[in-house]
Structures are given as C-alpha cells and as structure tokens.
Amino acid sequence: xxxxxxxxxxxxxxxxxxxxxxxxxxxxxxxxxxxxxxxxxxxxxxxxxxxxxxxxxxxxx
Numbered sequence: 001x002x003x004x005x006x007x008x009x010x011x012x013x014x015x016x017x018x019x020x021x022x023x024x025x026x027x028x029x030x031x032x033x034x035x036x037x038x039x040x041x042x043x044x045x046x047x048x049x050x051x052x053x054x055x056x057x058x059x060x061x
Contacts, residue, residue, distance in 0.1 A: 007034070007036045009036070010036050010037055010038045010041075011035075011036055012032040012034070012035050012036075013032070013033070013034040013035075013036065014029060014030065014031045014032060014033065014034075015029070015030045015033040015034055016028070016029045016030075046061050048061060
C-alpha cells in the first residue's frame with residue numbers, strides 16, 4: 001500500500017505507522033518527524049546603524 005499526504009501548513013508533524021496481520025499488530029510513532037517549511041516565506045534584508053531606539057522614537061528603514 002502506498003500512502004501519500006500533502007501538508008498545507010508549515011509546522012512539525014508526528015508520523016505514525018501501524019502494521020498488522022492476523023496474529024498481531026504493531027505501531028511506531030515518531031513525534032515531530034516531519035518538518036514542513038514555507039519555501040515562499042519572506043526574508044528581511046536590510047541594514048541599520050541604529051542599535052537602540054527609545055519609545056516614543058522611531059526609525060525609518
């Protein structure tokens with residue numbers, strides 16, 4: 001049997017496999033075994049020489 005699943009959200013997912021026959025069954029669970037990331041996630045790319053801002057001040061990047 002071939003089983004497929006499509007994950008629609010980023011996150012860590014637990015995988016479980018159950019095998020059984022007429023005599024017995026066995027289950028294995030792997031918590032957090034699959035890690036799904038968003039390949040289109042935005043990445044910030046900027047520089048600033050300001051290292052500290054006090055409220056209510058602001059900076060423009």
